[in-house]
Amino acid sequence: xxxxxxxxxxxxxxxxxxxxxxxxxxxxxxxxxxxxxxxxxxxxxxxxxxxxxxxxxxxxxxxxxxxxxxxxxxxxxxxxxxxxxxxxxxxxxxxxxxxxxxxxxxxxxxxxxxxxxxxxxxxxxxxxxxxxxxxxxxxxxxxxxxxxxxxxxxxxxxxxxxxxxxxxxxxxxxxxxxxxxxxxxxxxxxxxxxxxxxxxxxxxxxxxxxxxxxxxxxxxxxxxxxxxxxxxxxxxxxxxxxxxxxxxxxxxxxxxxxxxxxxxxxxxxxxxxxxxxxxxxxxxxxxxxxxxxxxxxxxxxxxxxxxxxxxxxxxxxxxxxxxxxxxxxxxxxxxxxxxxxxxxxxxxxxxxxxxxxxxxxxxxxxxxxxxxxxxxxxxxxxxxxxxxxxxxxxxxxxxxx
Numbered sequence: 001x002x003x004x005x006x007x008x009x010x011x012x013x014x015x016x017x018x019x020x021x022x023x024x025x026x027x028x029x030x031x032x033x034x035x036x037x038x039x040x041x042x043x044x045x046x047x048x049x050x051x052x053x054x055x056x057x058x059x060x061x062x063x064x065x066x067x068x069x070x071x072x073x074x075x076x077x078x079x080x081x082x083x084x085x086x087x088x089x090x091x092x093x094x095x096x097x098x099x100x101x102x103x104x105x106x107x108x109x110x111x112x113x114x115x116x117x118x119x120x121x122x123x124x125x126x127x128x129x130x131x132x133x134x135x136x137x138x139x140x141x142x143x144x145x146x147x148x149x150x151x152x153x154x155x156x157x158x159x160x161x162x163x164x165x166x167x168x169x170x171x172x173x174x175x176x177x178x179x180x181x182x183x184x185x186x187x188x189x190x191x192x193x194x195x196x197x198x199x200x201x202x203x204x205x206x207x208x209x210x211x212x213x214x215x216x217x218x219x220x221x222x223x224x225x226x227x228x229x230x231x232x233x234x235x236x237x238x239x240x241x242x243x244x245x246x247x248x249x250x251x252x253x254x255x256x257x258x259x260x261x262x263x264x265x266x267x268x269x270x271x272x273x274x275x276x277x278x279x280x281x282x283x284x285x286x287x288x289x290x291x292x293x294x295x296x297x298x299x300x301x302x303x304x305x306x307x308x309x310x311x312x313x314x315x316x317x318x319x320x321x322x323x324x325x326x327x328x329x330x331x332x333x334x335x336x337x338x339x340x341x342x343x344x345x346x347x348x349x350x351x352x353x354x355x356x357x358x359x360x361x362x363x364x365x366x367x368x369x370x371x372x373x374x375x376x377x378x379x380x381x382x383x384x385x386x387x388x389x390x391x392x393x394x395x396x397x398x399x400x401x
Contacts, residue, residue, distance in 0.1 A: 006033055006043075006070050014041060031077040033064070040064075043073035047084045059090045104185060105140040113176045121241050121266040129172040133158065143180060148190050155197070164200040171196075205332055206340040209396045214329065216397055218320040225299040226313030228282050233334060235279040235393065236386070237341035237358055239266060240334050244307050246298040253292050256280060260360070271360040274383040276390035310334065341389065348388045354381040 004010050006025045014023060016039040025031040030046045041064035048054045061076050062068040068076075080090045103109070110130045117123040137154045138146060151173060158166050177189035207215065212234065219227035225244075232243050242260055250259050258273040265271060275283070284290055286298060299307045314334065322328040338359065345355045357378040 006031065006074065008070055011041060011064060011070055025074070028074060028077055028081075030081065031074060033070075033073075043068055043070075043077070045077045045080050045090070047081065047090075049084065049087070049089050057089070057091055059094070104143040106138040106143060106146065107135055107140050109143050109180070109185075110134060110176065113179055116179065118263065119266065119268045120245065120264045121239070122268075124241065125168060126172050129169050133169050134173065143186060146190050148194065151191055151194065163197070166197045167199065170194075203333075203336065203339070205330075205336045206343045207332060207336060209399075211329055211332070212340065212393070213396050213399070214321050214325065215317065216393075218317055218324065221320045222316050223307075223309060223313050225301065225307040226309065226317070228286055229299060229307070229313075230317065230334070230337070231282050232279060233337045234341070235276060235282070235390070236273050237338050238271075238273060238360075239338065240310065242266075244299050244310075247295065248287075248293040248298055249295045251275075251283065251292060251298075253280065253283070253290065265360060267360065267362050269360060269362055272377070272379065272382075273358065274379075274386050276386045278390050278393055344389060344392060345385060348385070348392060350385040350388070351381065354378050354385050358382050358385060 002022065003024045003026050005027055006023060010023060011033060014021070014033065014035045016035055016037055018037060020034055020036050022044075023033045023035075024046075025033075032044050032046060033041060034044050035041045043061040043064065045059045045061060046056055047059070048056050059080060061073050061080075083090055083093065114123060114126050114130060117126050133154055137157060138150060141150070154169065154173070155166060158169065174189070174191050177186065177191055180186040181189055216231060216234065219230050221227075222230070229240075229244050232238075232246075233240065236243065236258070238260070242264055245264055246258070250261065251257075252259070253275075256275040258275055260271040260273060262268050262270040283292065283298070287293060297304070297306060301307055318328055342355050342359060345358070
């Protein structure tokens with residue numbers, strides 16, 4: 001084992017052999033230079049964590065050449081030995097640093113979290129929150145380095161009027177950091193002790209009969225996907241993403257049923273929706289007849305992708321109604337159509353349990369003990385309720401103005 005003071009002169013004098021050779025410094029214990037058979041020189045530090053009875057470990061400081069010279073490499077070796085004296089293993093510290101720079105970099109970790117999310121609705125929300133709100137602020141910051149101040153910065157950069165969205169962003173971040181803790185990637189969540197943003201005041205907007213007729217009659221002038229989506233939102237009462245993501249293989253025309261799988265619902269609970277006559281007629285028009293395709297998207301754009309142009313579609317629909325009526329409808333959202341169905345079910349005398357079954361709500365009568373032991377699917381009752389809703393809509397649409 002060659003020894004000597006590591007200087008520029010001794011480094012220049014090193015000669016390659018048939019195997020790797022080491023020159024160990026006589027002044028700084030554990031500091032050495034290694035030369036490979038190909039002539040490459042690097043600086044290393046050999047150390048033990050805990051005395052002679054432990055296994056010697058070797059850490060590569062770097063290859064000879066800028067920035068590593070005998071002088072700078074010696075200074076780095078001295079710094080590393082101080083860490084060893086404090087009980088810090090430079091090899092493990094370097095592994096952790098590299099892991100934080102790659103695997104635990106927020107942008108990479110957020111993608112991993114997104115892929116783990118169950119349920120199409122939740123996963124799409126996570127993707128949107130990460131893309132629009134989290135990555136622009138957190139970038140590649142290592143997960144263990146993210147502090148409560150970073151979380152506050154994400155929320156502070158959101159518009160004040162986005163009350164509901166602020167809660168969504170908070171929920172996604174909280175779930176992400178809890179997931180990281182459960183995997184052992186974090187010891188504690190930086191969101192511990194943070195208060196959830198205040199809830200948005202529940203909306204009470206629902207569409208009156210005349211408003212429903214105006215909306216229905218204006219849909220043909222909208223995008224070829226958006227118009228039918230709105231009509232199916234009205235006839236079925238399901239969520240926007242569930243309707244727009246509808247697949248032909250989920251539909252059975254003979255039984256007039258839509259089997260919505262759990263991975264496409266907000267609450268990860270499957271739902272079976274009876275299709276009333278208006279809904280079937282809308283799907284017949286989309287299929288070009290009574291023989292429906294066996295598979296594929298019901299609402300596909302020209303490129304075959306999923307339809308996402310809700311904002312433009314809604315703006316077009318509102319403008320058509322305003323042009324026809326001379327004034328716009330009072331402000332409304334697509335989700336208000338779901339509340340409209342629930343409100344009209346009440347008007348039609350539909351039982352609350354049936355309304356919740358149609359809407360796939362796991363709350364109220366379907367929550368807690370009742371949800372565990374009460375397994376009736378309300379199929380016949382849902383058929384009757386949506387049939388009554390079909391008749392009510394038909395009267396609205398055929399009424400003289």
